[in-house]
Amino acid sequence: MAKDNFTLGFAPSAVQHLGVGLYKQLPQALMELITNSWDADASEVKIHIDYSRRSISVSDNGHGMTLEELNSNFLRVARNRRSNGIGLTPKGRKLTGKKGLGKLALFGVADRIQVISIKDNLKNGFEMNYRSIQATSEEEFYHPEALYVNESVNQKSGTEIRILDISLQNIAKMDSLALALSRRFNLFSRNNFLVILSDEKGKTIELDEKVFENSIKPSTKLDFTYRFPEDFQEELKTNNALIELVNKNVSGVVFTKETPLKATEQGFSVLSHGKLASEHTPHQFSERANDRFYDYATGYFDIDFIDDSPSKDFISTDRQAILWNADSDLQFLRENLNKLMGVIQKRWRQDWNQRKQTKAEKSQKDVPKIKKVLDSPDLLKKDKETIDTIALLLEDEKMTIPSELKRKILESVADATQTMGIEENVYKDLIPNNFVVPDELSNKIRMLRAETRLAATSADDPNRFILAQGLLLRGIIDTTITSLLVKYKDTLTKNKLWAGKAPHNDITYSKAVSVKNITLYNKYMSALNFFEFKGDCNKKNKDNLKSNFDDVKVIPQLDQLMHDEMNWPKFDKLKEMWDTVAPQLLLAFKYIKD
Structure with a gap:
C-alpha cells in the first residue's frame, strides 16, 4: 500500500505538546472517543478491555468515515467542526467536538493506535505509532501505516479504534472506569446512545440514562434534592438572577447528604451539550465557597451557552475548568449562579431545621x-x-x-x-389521672396542683410525704371551692344555697373576705347545694355525696394532720379523700372558668 495514503496534518511535535501532555488518565481519553461516536450519530458504542493483553477496543455503529474523511476529519488536528456555524450532526445532534485535539490524547495512555472505519461498504484503516511520530523531523509529515485502503466489505458502517501497547502502569478496573465515564457525559441512553463496557472474562457494564445522575448524587443518606428551574417557581416570580439563568436555558440539580460528603464528592460539575466542561469543585461558582453547606452538597448544571460560540473557547483544553473571566457574559452568568446557590443554601437550612426537628421528635419516640x-x-x-x-x-x-x-x-x-421521678414514685397513683387544672384558672390553683406532683419526687420519708400531700389537698379544696363561691356569691345568697350561716353582706366586706370566714366544711356543702341548683346532681345524689364526704372524714382527718403530732392518716386514707373530692373539684373548675 502507498505510504502516503494517510497523512497526519500537523507537525509531529504537536502530538507531544497537545496530545501526550493533554490527558494522562484513561477515562478522559476514552471520553474523547465516546463523544466522537456521538458526533458520528452512533446509537451504540462497545468498549472492550483486554486486561491480559493490555489493549482496548472502542467500536461504534455510527456513519463511519471514507479514506478522504479519515484524512480530512480524523487526522487533521485542530479542525473546528463547528466553523460552518451549523454545529449539528445529520441526525440533528448537537456536536460535542470542537477543537480537534482529543484524538491526540490517546498517546497519553498508549503507544500504538489503530483506526478502522467502514462507510459505503468500503473499509479503510491505519495505525499510528508514537515512537515513529517522535522520530519524524519537523520538516516532514508523518504518514500512519495503512491497514486497509478502500477494501470492499459487506458490513454496516461504523468505526473501531484500537488502543494498543498501553503505557499506563495500571489500567483502571471496570467499575471505576464506568463510574469515571458516567460522570463525564450526560447523553447516555438505552435507546439512542448506549455504551457497553466488557472485558476478556465476560463482565459487562451498560451506561444508560441513569448512570450520570447516579454517579453524582450520594449513594447513601441522600437528604434533599433541588432541581432548577422546576423547584424554584416561586422565586422565579421575583428573583432577577434566577430569571436570567432560565433565559440562558441553564438547568441543574443539587443533592445534599445528611452527613458531610467526602472531599472528592463535594462540589458541582458543569456540562455543556452533555459533555463535561468543568471538573467537580466546590469553588465552581464562587472563590469563597467555604460555607458548611458545601460540605453536604453536590450536583451539576447544564449550561450549553458556554460552548455555543463557533469561534470562542471558554473551556480549558483539558476540560478541567471554565474560563469564567474570559468574557463579561460569563462573569455575569457565574454571579447569577452564585446567587442561585445562595437561594438553595437558604432553602437547605430551612429544610435541615425541619428535618432536624422531625428527627428529634422521632428519636424521642x-x-x-x-x-x-x-x-x-x-x-x-x-x-x-x-x-x-x-x-x-x-x-x-x-x-x-x-x-x-x-x-x-x-x-x-x-x-x-x-x-420521671413522679412516674417512678410509689405514690404516683395518689391523685386521679384526670385531675388536670385548666389554664384559665387562677395561678394559685395550678401552682398547688404542680406542688402535689413535685412532692412525690422527694417522698423518701412516708410521713413527710403524707404531711405535704395532706396540706396541699386541703389547700386545693379550700382555694377551689372558695373561688367558686366568691364568683357565684350572689346566686347562692339569692337562692339560699349557703350551708350554715350565710356570709356577711355589708358593702364594707368584699366577696372574698366574707366567704373566707365560712368553715371549710360549710364551703364544701354550699358547693354541693350549688351543683344541685345547676342540675349537675339531684337531691339524692347530693345527699350521697355529702354522706360519703362525712364517712371518709375528709375535714377531720386533714384537721388531725395539721394539729395532732401523734396521728397521721395512711396513704390509702389520703387516696380515699382524693377520690371523694376530685369529681367535685373538677366540676368546680368548669364553673370557675366559664
Whole structure:
C-alpha cells in the first residue's frame, strides 16, 4: 500500500505538546472517543478491555468515515467542526467536538493506535505509532501505516479504534472506569446512545440514562434534592438572577447528604451539550465557597451557552475548568449562579431545621423512657423544654454522634427529669389521672396542683410525704371551692344555697373576705347545694355525696394532720379523700372558668 495514503496534518511535535501532555488518565481519553461516536450519530458504542493483553477496543455503529474523511476529519488536528456555524450532526445532534485535539490524547495512555472505519461498504484503516511520530523531523509529515485502503466489505458502517501497547502502569478496573465515564457525559441512553463496557472474562457494564445522575448524587443518606428551574417557581416570580439563568436555558440539580460528603464528592460539575466542561469543585461558582453547606452538597448544571460560540473557547483544553473571566457574559452568568446557590443554601437550612426537628421528635419516640415522660399526665413544662432542647442539639449538623450514644444520652435526660421521678414514685397513683387544672384558672390553683406532683419526687420519708400531700389537698379544696363561691356569691345568697350561716353582706366586706370566714366544711356543702341548683346532681345524689364526704372524714382527718403530732392518716386514707373530692373539684373548675 502507498505510504502516503494517510497523512497526519500537523507537525509531529504537536502530538507531544497537545496530545501526550493533554490527558494522562484513561477515562478522559476514552471520553474523547465516546463523544466522537456521538458526533458520528452512533446509537451504540462497545468498549472492550483486554486486561491480559493490555489493549482496548472502542467500536461504534455510527456513519463511519471514507479514506478522504479519515484524512480530512480524523487526522487533521485542530479542525473546528463547528466553523460552518451549523454545529449539528445529520441526525440533528448537537456536536460535542470542537477543537480537534482529543484524538491526540490517546498517546497519553498508549503507544500504538489503530483506526478502522467502514462507510459505503468500503473499509479503510491505519495505525499510528508514537515512537515513529517522535522520530519524524519537523520538516516532514508523518504518514500512519495503512491497514486497509478502500477494501470492499459487506458490513454496516461504523468505526473501531484500537488502543494498543498501553503505557499506563495500571489500567483502571471496570467499575471505576464506568463510574469515571458516567460522570463525564450526560447523553447516555438505552435507546439512542448506549455504551457497553466488557472485558476478556465476560463482565459487562451498560451506561444508560441513569448512570450520570447516579454517579453524582450520594449513594447513601441522600437528604434533599433541588432541581432548577422546576423547584424554584416561586422565586422565579421575583428573583432577577434566577430569571436570567432560565433565559440562558441553564438547568441543574443539587443533592445534599445528611452527613458531610467526602472531599472528592463535594462540589458541582458543569456540562455543556452533555459533555463535561468543568471538573467537580466546590469553588465552581464562587472563590469563597467555604460555607458548611458545601460540605453536604453536590450536583451539576447544564449550561450549553458556554460552548455555543463557533469561534470562542471558554473551556480549558483539558476540560478541567471554565474560563469564567474570559468574557463579561460569563462573569455575569457565574454571579447569577452564585446567587442561585445562595437561594438553595437558604432553602437547605430551612429544610435541615425541619428535618432536624422531625428527627428529634422521632428519636424521642424511639426511646421508651423519654416516651414515658412525654406521655405522663404529670409532664412538667420545664422537663418537656429540656428534652426538646437536648434532642435538637443531638441532631445538630455540627454533631457527629452514633445513634446508640444518642439513645443513652436521652435515657439519662429522662431519668433526671422530675416527671420521671413522679412516674417512678410509689405514690404516683395518689391523685386521679384526670385531675388536670385548666389554664384559665387562677395561678394559685395550678401552682398547688404542680406542688402535689413535685412532692412525690422527694417522698423518701412516708410521713413527710403524707404531711405535704395532706396540706396541699386541703389547700386545693379550700382555694377551689372558695373561688367558686366568691364568683357565684350572689346566686347562692339569692337562692339560699349557703350551708350554715350565710356570709356577711355589708358593702364594707368584699366577696372574698366574707366567704373566707365560712368553715371549710360549710364551703364544701354550699358547693354541693350549688351543683344541685345547676342540675349537675339531684337531691339524692347530693345527699350521697355529702354522706360519703362525712364517712371518709375528709375535714377531720386533714384537721388531725395539721394539729395532732401523734396521728397521721395512711396513704390509702389520703387516696380515699382524693377520690371523694376530685369529681367535685373538677366540676368546680368548669364553673370557675366559664
